Amino acid sequence: MDRLQSMRVFAKVVEQGSFARAGDQLDISNAVVTRHVADLEQHLGTRLLNRSTRKLSLTETGQQYLDRVRHILSDIDDADAMAAQSARCPSGTLRIYCHPNFGQTALAPLLPVFAAAEPKVVLDVTLADRPVDLVEEGYDIGIFIDNQKIDSSMIARKLATSSVVLTAAPGYVSRKGEPMAPRDLSKHDCLNHSYEKVRHTWPVQCGGKPVEVPIVSRMVSNNNAVLREAAIAGLGVMMRPSFTLGDDIADGKLVRLLRDHCVGRLGVYMVYPSRRLLSAKVRAFTEFMAKSFPEPDADPWLKSL
Structure with missing residues (x-):
């Protein structure tokens, strides 16, 4: 019955x-x-x-x-x-998880634009560099980068591709000289993330092929803000995703090195549990992000560097 x-x-x-x-x-x-x-x-x-x-x-x-x-x-x-x-009108709380590197530099400027377009949506944004289960933790949307594990049951939509580039402070370049070829990095002080796979070598692209260049770390940290401050202070050469560098290079705090070479590329992905019966707030955000990043395989930040 x-x-x-x-x-x-x-x-x-x-x-x-x-x-x-x-x-x-x-x-x-x-x-x-x-x-x-x-x-x-x-x-x-x-x-x-x-x-x-x-x-x-x-x-x-x-x-x-x-x-x-x-x-x-x-x-x-x-x-x-x-x-x-x-389902018809975007409203309520939209819970977003984002990797901190992307969240602080690329996502943060977009959130006020979305909020202005959707005044009935309350944004609840969490930045964390750790494994995240979107469903278990109650997130509507996640923004992940390539080195994060994405649950295969989730819908992953690529937003953009970010080049990993080499930078240093102008003062450091004046004092130590500018590397003219990837092998020159072995003679420089390097500011390095504590990922084990890049602790002793950097995979710089040479002629389209990755070459493992031995490096000496002047500082190692798992915190990108610490490395950024050290680079701006002139402590050494740093490798960073292009989406984190726009303002620092535009303001002259950092200069790009080895412009014809790339350390690697990172995909940026928008992840959510299902395509079916999306709520209006989730649908509005996914459409907004897709319009903000119309070319998923392109690097929208590189041209400003």
Whole structure:
């Protein structure tokens, strides 16, 4: 028995004062109406309606039950309307996870633009450099970069490609000289992320092929902000994704080195649990991000460097 449907049929019978008229309103047969009410009474173990050939009347229990049923049906209708509205109009809290490197430099300037376009959406943004389970942790959207593991059950939409480039402060270049070829990096002080795979060599592209160049680390850190401050202070050469460097190079705090060479490329991905029945707030954000990054295989930041 579909108890909810039986409740709706029961309430409609009382409203119309007739099984037949209730059936007409609900577009079901008189026999089906009768069966719903009978099943409901059997389930409850009590009579809800007194029936005669001329009229229907509620029993005392039936009246009490009807009052509660009407509240329940009203709450359900309100919930349905709210869900339908959220599917049509972006609103509510949008929980976003983002890798901190991308979040602080590339995503942050976009969020006020999205917020202005969607005033009913509250943004709840978390930046964290750790494994994240979007579903378990209740995120609507995740922004990941290539070196993060993405659950294969998720939908991953590529936003952009970021080149990893070499930079140093102008003062450092004046003091130590500018590397003219990848092998020259072995003679320089390097500011290095603590990933084991780049601790002792950097994979610089030479003629389209990666060459592992031995390097000496002047500083190693798992925090990119620490490395950035050290680079700006002139401590050494740093390799960073292009999306983190625009302002520092534009402001003259850092200069790009070995412009004809690239250390690597990172894909940036927008990740969410399902394509089906996306809420309006998620759909609005995914469309906004897709418009913000129209060429997924291009590096939109490199031209400014």
